[in-house]
Amino acid sequence: MNQPLLDLVAFGAGAVAVVVDRRRAVPLACLAVALGLAPSAATYGGGWAAVIVLGAGAAAAVAVPLAHLAGRLRAAQHGVDPLVPVGSPSQGLFGPRSVRVAGGAVVLVAASWVSFNVPVGSVVAVRGALFPVAFVFACGALRTFLARTLTDVGVGLAVIALAVGVAWLLRGGSDPLPAAGGMFALAPVVAAADAWLHARHPRPAAQARS
Amino acid sequence: MNAAWLAAAWLAVGVVGGLAGARARRPVALVVPLLLVVLSLLATRGGLRPDQLAGGRLSLPREAAGLLSAGAAALWLCLLLAERLDGLEVVTMGAIGAAVVLLLSTGSPLLFAVATMLAVAALSLRWISAAPTRATLAAGRVAGVGAAALVAASVLLPATSPDAQPGLVGGLLAVGVLALAAVVPLGGWAAGSLAELRAPEIAVWLLLIAPAILLSAFSIPADLPLLASLAFQHTILACGLIGALWAGLQSLRTGRSTRYGRLALGDLSLIAAGIGTGEPVALGGGLLLILTHLVAAPLLLQPARPGLGPPRRLVWLAVSGLPPSPSFWGRFLVLEACVAFSDAVAAACLVAGGLLTLAAVLAVAHEETGEGAPAAHRRIAAAWALAAVALAVGLLPMGAVHLVFGGTA
Numbered sequence: 001m002n003q004p005l006l007d008l009v010a011f012g013a014g015a016v017a018v019v020v021d022r023r024r025a026v027p028l029a030c031l032a033v034a035l036g037l038a039p040s041a042a043t044y045g046g047g048w049a050a051v052i053v054l055g056a057g058a059a060a061a062v063a064v065p066l067a068h069l070a071g072r073l074r075a076a077q078h079g080v081d082p083l084v085p086v087g088s089p090s091q092g093l094f095g096p097r098s099v100r101v102a103g104g105a106v107v108l109v110a111a112s113w114v115s116f117n118v119p120v121g122s123v124v125a126v127r128g129a130l131f132p133v134a135f136v137f138a139c140g141a142l143r144t145f146l147a148r149t150l151t152d153v154g155v156g157l158a159v160i161a162l163a164v165g166v167a168w169l170l171r172g173g174s175d176p177l178p179a180a181g182g183m184f185a186l187a188p189v190v191a192a193a194d195a196w197l198h199a200r201h202p203r204p205a206a207q208a209r210s
Numbered sequence: 211m212n213a214a215w216l217a218a219a220w221l222a223v224g225v226v227g228g229l230a231g232a233r234a235r236r237p238v239a240l241v242v243p244l245l246l247v248v249l250s251l252l253a254t255r256g257g258l259r260p261d262q263l264a265g266g267r268l269s270l271p272r273e274a275a276g277l278l279s280a281g282a283a284a285l286w287l288c289l290l291l292a293e294r295l296d297g298l299e300v301v302t303m304g305a306i307g308a309a310v311v312l313l314l315s316t317g318s319p320l321l322f323a324v325a326t327m328l329a330v331a332a333l334s335l336r337w338i339s340a341a342p343t344r345a346t347l348a349a350g351r352v353a354g355v356g357a358a359a360l361v362a363a364s365v366l367l368p369a370t371s372p373d374a375q376p377g378l379v380g381g382l383l384a385v386g387v388l389a390l391a392a393v394v395p396l397g398g399w400a401a402g403s404l405a406e407l408r409a410p411e412i413a414v415w416l417l418l419i420a421p422a423i424l425l426s427a428f429s430i431p432a433d434l435p436l437l438a439s440l441a442f443q444h445t446i447l448a449c450g451l452i453g454a455l456w457a458g459l460q461s462l463r464t465g466r467s468t469r470y471g472r473l474a475l476g477d478l479s480l481i482a483a484g485i486g487t488g489e490p491v492a493l494g495g496g497l498l499l500i501l502t503h504l505v506a507a508p509l510l511l512q513p514a515r516p517g518l519g520p521p522r523r524l525v526w527l528a529v530s531g532l533p534p535s536p537s538f539w540g541r542f543l544v545l546e547a548c549v550a551f552s553d554a555v556a557a558a559c560l561v562a563g564g565l566l567t568l569a570a571v572l573a574v575a576h577e578e579t580g581e582g583a584p585a586a587h588r589r590i591a592a593a594w595a596l597a598a599v600a601l602a603v604g605l606l607p608m609g610a611v612h613l614v615f616g617g618t619a
Binding site: 080147150157190 | 334354355
């Protein structure tokens with residue numbers, strides 16, 4: 001697959017990671033990023049790497065109902081609600097999603113600069129191939145930095161884990177797949193933790209949608 | 211016992227603490243940290259710190275084992291002195307401790323960064339759950355971005371060629387270390403949380419995560435190419451000095467409840483500045499300051515109570531920076547490193563140290579007696595024991611450092 005196409009697919013995944021909100025935000029972001037980075041993983045790490053990335057995204061989606069079920073078993077409704085903004089929410093001209101989109105425009109430029117100026121690779125340094133992971137990673141970092149809820153932090157962590165896993169494949173070295181697989185495994189764990197926290201705060205169906 | 215098993219032991223202790231019922235909560239909290247002290251000492255391997263960025267297997271050096279065992283002992287004292295426990299203290303301690311064991315013992319840059327990220331995730335979840343405010347959310351935001359910066363740097367290493375943007379790598383590492391030690395943004399995320407959280411919740415960051423990150427940071431410049439090393443050291447030196455000056459000013463302005471926290475942030479900033487000088491003597495100063503706060507924090511993070519006044523004053527003197535307090539020797543060694551670096555840096559270090567000393571002396575002079583019922587006898591005994599240890603560390607500073615961190619420190 002050629003590099004511009006890889007960049008375009010990753011851009012779409014990063015955009016989803018920046019704008020996705022509410023109850024299913026973490027699994028949706030994991031799925032989108034896994035789909036967006038799977039072609040890059042296949043290019044740099046081979047077919048198995050792509051399978052593992054997609055598996056991590058699918059595992060995040062599967063872990064959510066299981067963790068939700070486990071959380072409901074406890075039937076405890078105390079503790080922090082991951083969807084409620086922490087602290088008093090500010091009433092600004094632009095909402096949190098608008099701010100994230102504006103930040104996304106900035107990280108697009110930053111990721112382009114990194115891609116063209118920072119070579120990566122422990123054995124053979126390559127340049128110009130880093131945009132997919134740099135952009136998705138920056139979107140995850142942005143999501144964490146602008147977080148208002150625990151779910152925002154969870155989205156950021158999961159996205160960063162998937163992006164760094166693929167970056168580790170691109171970096172190469174001796175047998176990078178186990179370390180990258182370890183990074184990918186963090187995404188379902190984060191999704192499960194987020195779903196478990198959600199399950200302790202049941203909401204009316206209208207609120208729970210999305 | 212190797213480092214992986216020790217990490218598993220910390221995690222298992224957290225799980226046991228989580229499963230304990232309400233009646234068993236306090237006994238479990240007062241027993242398991244002592245178990246961790248013993249296990250950390252059993253996992254000791256002699257020798258130097260692993261190079262966190264240079265690769266290699268898990269190996270827990272004497273310094274790291276000393277930090278872990280002293281940290282576990284300090285956390286035990288925190289739990290002993292706390293008035294109430296909600297049962298999640300041991301869970302948090304176990305999860306964060308396991309991550310800290312990994313970050314102290316690993317030779318893989320990726321595992322180092324991921325362990326940091328896991329520690330920050332556990333800390334953020336605990337802090338936000340305990341006190342959901344903007345200040346505690348900042349722990350997840352700022353420290354999370356710091357951990358992300360370390361992860362990004364791990365991918366870009368080794369950055370040996372000049373066109374590999376070694377400055378960017380050094381900058382990312384510096385941002386990660388400074389954010390996790392709350393030196394940037396000027397102590398903001400940790401300082402804001404000090405007023406919101408109880409002592410056991412603050413202690414897991416102040417006594418485990420921050421010292422572990424700073425101890426690891428001492429070995430980072432040696433593993434970097436020259437340009438990256440210079441970027442790392444200069445950034446951390448400048449931010450450390452600015453952070454120390456700001457913490458000194460704020461510790462004079464702030465109320466009694468957060469004064470100790472500000473002072474501790476100032477000392478963490480001074481340790482960061484010491485790392486930035488690249489002088490070997492800074493390591494001794496840093497270890498002494500870490501040891502000082504391992505002794506002082508369990509008592510000074512607690513609210514004042516009748517019966518604890520005299521030992522609290524003694525411990526305040528231990529962190530004052532007046533000779534022969536342990537913090538005096540620690541700041542003196544950091545100052546020595548700054549003098550070796552440049553006169554301007556030394557002047558800034560001296561001013562910051564002076565401000566911190568003034569704040570501590572004012573705290574001693576205006577120490578309140580506290581409200582409510584007098585503290586229990588066992589708490590008073592623990593407080594006096596801490597004061598005695600602080601005095602002993604001040605009288606035999608390097609002996610104490612060698613006892614806790616080993617002879618190579």
